[in-house]
Amino acid sequence: MTHPASRPPAKVKPPFWRDPAKRALIFQLLMLGGVFGVLALIVSNTLTNLESRGITTGFAFLDNTAGFGILQSLIDYSEQSTYGDTFIVGLLNTLLISALGVIAATVIGFVMGVARLSPNWLISKLAAVYIEIFRNIPLLLQIFFWYFAVLRALPSPRGSLSLGEAIFLNVRGLYVPAPIAGAGFSVVLAVFVLAIVASGVFIYWNRQRQAQTGQRLPAGWISLGIIIGVPLLVFVVMGMPLTWELPELKGFNFRGGITVVPEFLALWVALSVYTAAFIAEIVRSGIEAVPHGQTEVSRALSLTNSMTLRLVVVPQALRVIIPPLTSQYLNLIKNSSLATAIGYPDLVSVFAGTTLNQTGQAIEVIAMTMLVYLTISLLVSMFMNWFNARMALVER
Amino acid sequence: MMHNNKKPLLIASAALLAASVASGASAATLDSVKEKGFVQCGVSTGLPGFSAPDDAGNWQGLDVDVCRGVAAAVLGDASKVRYIPLTAKERFTALQSGEIDVLSRNTTWTATRDTSLGLNFAGVNYYDGQGFMVSKDLGVASAKELDGAAICIQSGTTTELNLADYFRLNDMTFEPVVFDTSDQTVKGFEAGRCDVLTSDQSQLYALRIKLADPAAAMVLPEVISKEPLGPVVRQGDDQWFNIVKWTLFAQINAEEMGLTSDNIEAKKSDTNPNVARLVGADGNYGEAMGLPADWAYQVIKQVGNYGEMFERNVGTGSALNIERGLNALWSNGGIQYAPPVR
Ligand SMILES: N[C@@H](CCC(=O)N[C@@H](CS)C(=O)NCC(=O)O)C(=O)O
Numbered sequence: 001m002t003h004p005a006s007r008p009p010a011k012v013k014p015p016f017w018r019d020p021a022k023r024a025l026i027f028q029l030l031m032l033g034g035v036f037g038v039l040a041l042i043v044s045n046t047l048t049n050l051e052s053r054g055i056t057t058g059f060a061f062l063d064n065t066a067g068f069g070i071l072q073s074l075i076d077y078s079e080q081s082t083y084g085d086t087f088i089v090g091l092l093n094t095l096l097i098s099a100l101g102v103i104a105a106t107v108i109g110f111v112m113g114v115a116r117l118s119p120n121w122l123i124s125k126l127a128a129v130y131i132e133i134f135r136n137i138p139l140l141l142q143i144f145f146w147y148f149a150v151l152r153a154l155p156s157p158r159g160s161l162s163l164g165e166a167i168f169l170n171v172r173g174l175y176v177p178a179p180i181a182g183a184g185f186s187v188v189l190a191v192f193v194l195a196i197v198a199s200g201v202f203i204y205w206n207r208q209r210q211a212q213t214g215q216r217l218p219a220g221w222i223s224l225g226i227i228i229g230v231p232l233l234v235f236v237v238m239g240m241p242l243t244w245e246l247p248e249l250k251g252f253n254f255r256g257g258i259t260v261v262p263e264f265l266a267l268w269v270a271l272s273v274y275t276a277a278f279i280a281e282i283v284r285s286g287i288e289a290v291p292h293g294q295t296e297v298s299r300a301l302s303l304t305n306s307m308t309l310r311l312v313v314v315p316q317a318l319r320v321i322i323p324p325l326t327s328q329y330l331n332l333i334k335n336s337s338l339a340t341a342i343g344y345p346d347l348v349s350v351f352a353g354t355t356l357n358q359t360g361q362a363i364e365v366i367a368m369t370m371l372v373y374l375t376i377s378l379l380v381s382m383f384m385n386w387f388n389a390r391m392a393l394v395e396r
Numbered sequence: 397m398m399h400n401n402k403k404p405l406l407i408a409s410a411a412l413l414a415a416s417v418a419s420g421a422s423a424a425t426l427d428s429v430k431e432k433g434f435v436q437c438g439v440s441t442g443l444p445g446f447s448a449p450d451d452a453g454n455w456q457g458l459d460v461d462v463c464r465g466v467a468a469a470v471l472g473d474a475s476k477v478r479y480i481p482l483t484a485k486e487r488f489t490a491l492q493s494g495e496i497d498v499l500s501r502n503t504t505w506t507a508t509r510d511t512s513l514g515l516n517f518a519g520v521n522y523y524d525g526q527g528f529m530v531s532k533d534l535g536v537a538s539a540k541e542l543d544g545a546a547i548c549i550q551s552g553t554t555t556e557l558n559l560a561d562y563f564r565l566n567d568m569t570f571e572p573v574v575f576d577t578s579d580q581t582v583k584g585f586e587a588g589r590c591d592v593l594t595s596d597q598s599q600l601y602a603l604r605i606k607l608a609d610p611a612a613a614m615v616l617p618e619v620i621s622k623e624p625l626g627p628v629v630r631q632g633d634d635q636w637f638n639i640v641k642w643t644l645f646a647q648i649n650a651e652e653m654g655l656t657s658d659n660i661e662a663k664k665s666d667t668n669p670n671v672a673r674l675v676g677a678d679g680n681y682g683e684a685m686g687l688p689a690d691w692a693y694q695v696i697k698q699v700g701n702y703g704e705m706f707e708r709n710v711g712t713g714s715a716l717n718i719e720r721g722l723n724a725l726w727s728n729g730g731i732q733y734a735p736p737v738r
Contacts, residue, residue, distance in 0.1 A: 054631040055492065055514035068556040069563075069572040079560035151587045171588045172546055172571075251544045252534070252591050253571070262589065263573075340551075343574045343584070349551065353485050354574070357552030360513035362413055362489045 046363070061359045062087070068354055070345050072261055083355050090350035091372060097267055097346060098333045098376070104272035105332060106325075109279025116284045127280065134277035139335055142274055147266035147342040154262075157253050166246055174260040175247035182241035192231040199223030263344035267336070275332045279325060286321035287313060318391045326384035330377050337373075347372060413493035425497050425629070425636035426470065426686050434476040437463035438496035441481040441577050444602045445710040445718075446502050446522075455479045458709040459500040462521055462627050465643045465699045466498060469682075469691040474698035483576050485552035488513050491630060498640055499628040502599060504554045509628075518640035520626040521702075522710075523722040523731060525619035526558050527597035529604060532614050534591055539618040543568035548581050548590040550574070555595055558621040582606050596623045601716045639685050646692040648734035649674060650701035652725055657700040660693060674737050681737055692737070702732065 016022045050057045062084035070077055074092040077085055115127035134142070151171055155161060160170040168175040203219050210216040235242075247257030290313050298308040340349035347369060356365040429435055439447035439459055447457040455477075464474040480496050491499045492514055502524075503509075505517040528539050536542065539562075549555050551574045563570045573590050575581045582603050585593040595603065597619060604610045627644065629637050650656075653671055655663055664675055672678035675696075676689035683689070699705060706723060710716045724730025 050514070052632070053492075053514040054511075056512040067560055069560050069570065071572055071574065079564055148583060148587060151589055156588055252542075253544050253546060255544065340576055341580075343551075343576075343580070345574070349574070353551050353576075354556060357485045357488065358508070358557065360488055360492075360509070362492070 050363075056359075056361065057364070059364060061361055061364075064359070066355065066358070068358065070350055071343070072264060072345055083359060086355045087347075087351050087368065090345060090347035090355075093345050093350070094333075094336055094339075094347040094372075095376075097264065097271070097336045097339065097344065100268055101271040101275065101332050101336060102329050104268065105275035105279055105328070108272060108276035109328075110283050112276060112280035113283025113287070116280060117287060131277045131280050134273050135281070139270065139274050140338055140341060143267060143270040143338055143342055146270045147262065150266065151262055157249060160249070160254075166244070168247055168254060170254075171262070172253055172259075173262050174265065175254045176258050176260070177244040177246050178256070178258045180243045180245050182243060184238045184241040187238060188231055188235045188241070191234045192227070195227045195230045199226045202226065261344075263339070263342050266342055267339050267344045271332055271335060275328055275335075278328050278331075282321055282324045282328065283317075286317040289320045290316045315391065319388070322384060322388045322391060326381060326388075329380055329384070333376055333380065334373060413489055425633050426639065429470055429497055433471065434478050435463060435467045435470065435498065436478050436480060436496045437466075438480050438482045438487055438490050438499040438501055439463070440501045441483055441579070443502060443578060443599060444605055445598070445714060445716040446602060447479075447500070456709065458521060458705060459502060459625075459627075461699050461705045461709065462500040462640075462644065463498060465647060465695045466627075466640055468694040468698040469639060469643045469646075469687055472688065472690075472694050474694075483552070484550050485576065487552075488515065491515060491628060494630075497629070497636070502596060502625045503628055504596075504623045505626055506554060514631045515628050516631050516637050518627045518629055518637060519644040520624040520732075521644060522598060522625045524596040524598050524623035524625050526555055526594060526621040526623060527600050527619055528616040529585075529593045529595075529600045529613050530591060530616060531585075532612055536591075536616070539616050539620070540566060540568075542570065542592060544570070545592050546571040546573055546590040547592045547594055548573045548575065548584045549594055550578060550581050551576055553595075554621070554623065559594055562620045578603060578606075596625070598625075598710065598716070598718060601718060602710075605715050635686055639687065642685065642737075643691075643695055644702075645734035646674060646695050646737065647699070647702040647705065648725070648732055649737060650692070650696045651703040652727065652734070655696055655701055656704055657697055660696045664693070670736070670738075 016026075047057055063082055065079075066081055066083050066086050067079050069079055070086065070089055072093060073089045074096065075085070075088060077089050112127045112130055115123050116131065118124045118127070154169065154171040157170045157172055160168040160175075162168045166177050199222075202223060206217055206219045245256050247254040247259075294312055294316070295308055298312045303311065336346060337348040339346035340353055343349065352365055352369040356362055359365070437460075439455060439457075442448045443457070445457055447455060447459040450456045460477075460479070463477045463479070467476045468474040480490065482490050482496075482499075482501060487499055487501055487503065488509070490496050498518075499515075500521075502522070503517075504524075505520065509515060510517055528542070530536050530542075542563075547559060547570050549559060549572055556572070556574070559570070559572070571590075573584055575584055578595075578599070581593060581595075584590060586607060593600070593603065593613075597615065600615050604613055604615070607613055627640050629640050631637075649670075650660075653668070653674065655671065655674070660675065663671055664677060666672060666675075666677075669678060673681065675693040676682065676691070680689040682691040685691070688694075700708070703720075703725075706720065707713045710718045711720065712718075720728070720730060722731050724732065726733040
């Protein structure tokens, strides 16, 4: 005699629409399909409408000849290069100014942040004045200031300021000698790379040794010696296979050597000085976040000042500093697009500017440009997150 | 200080363009202009003689008068124009996306622009060519001596392309210094950043009067390109295209017939059949364009004929002091010529 009610219920599988997990999956798939469907509709609609309005679409224009000159290019570029090349030129110029800007801003920012906390009244007040001035003036104005004000103060090419007839500064930019590698210079380069690897190995070995025996060699000085000394020795032994091409005044301008255009200098200084003011504040608050007691304890343990800073304060301060530092880096990279205001040929100025206008393919060009900034920003964020995670591990 | 960074506007325009083409919205321009009650006209950010605000903030110039002519023909009132200042870089996107109804901003008619941007050139209101301006103490008399020079140009112009062609053809090198607006270009030139400022020749005269010391600069004799400048409209709206085209033609025909803003009232009852057709006394040539019969009368009455427009803004009666040259009527040795109204 069995009673229906006493059957164990678990045996019956509910239909899939009653299973919350499956139901959720189905809804998510439907949602995703819907989003993609709408996107596809927008794209195909846009394409047909562009076509019916007689606006050329597609990416074929990237292979056409650009036909215009660009002030500064890290690759070989001439008027006969393609629009695709203008993208690369602009991208590299953006990366160059961003990378150098990030480095300079970090250095200035850390120095100013530490100076702000200096017990010396003058130094600390000077740092405070610096921070308040540059943080509170709009960046675009600062860029114009460095460009137009400083430009006007510089002499014409004929009256250039010069340093030992090798380095020249005038309204057209900074001219420095260009190194020309002679036969055998590649050997020096190879030795240099080897030296870097060797010093890496040495630092690793030194760490292991310290962990085992408690003794350590001054790793910094020794590796510096390896990296600079050894290649230098090889360089001398090889008969110094390096000559310098000096800039020379020919016609209107200097030719030869390396030219650093004023647009680059102005933008670099403006971006670095502006962002550094923010970084200085971040560094200051990061250091202040480490309780004073820790410094006192380190002193009590008879650590030296520099060891206290290096082993106790900085590692902890960095954890506070890195996340906001990341957003400053991202700001700097995005702000570098203000280049177009003074004609520095960055991605926005060259590609989203001239190329867009000459080809008229606004949607493609703007989409590519936005994608680049998105990618750079995401990569920087990823790197900084990784760095942050590593730093966080220092606290055991 | 100057104009702010224009990138947001450019991106906004691109977004607007994307949105407008995605939805396929494109109403007849004439209807929308009548509904709004004004013509939206894209002009430069400030180029004396062509389009620049005067001391009272009113836009003046040859390109501005094209907009005023269209407003007079369509709305019977030349003042019903809203001006949108655009840099060279922004202008086509602004037109494509529908932000403006006409682009009248010293824009050169080229094959690419006419055929691949979805635009139509409605005529030529100024025949120009590219030239060079240098400071007098550079001691240069010809463009052929400019090898190695630093040259200030405006971004997004035909100027950028012609310059590269010219220097390559003559086996010379140059350093391009590219700015967004003419203000910045002039500043760069004045600050000594470049030896040369290059642009359409008419614009060189216009920019020269913006210099602190115009007498210290001179325009070199070479003209290195053909720059037919004229108003532009969107492709695919033939009615509006016809209106802009025939407004300009009406002004050129009026000059040829001796009709001016002063005498047009009296000429309304003229017996000359050409005149009668133009002023709308004989037949109705406006109807087919969706305009009133007196459309051309209004244009000439309120804006004047082509010659008046030229003299007032850029001619010998203006600060620019440019000769008619190519822009004289075909009957006076120039090439300005309009098909007949009949
Ligand atoms: N006609 C050429 C050049 C037009 C152009 O933009 N010229 C500059 C001269 S420097 C100008 O008018 N600038 C005024 C402005 O930016 O508002 C073209 O159509 O590409």
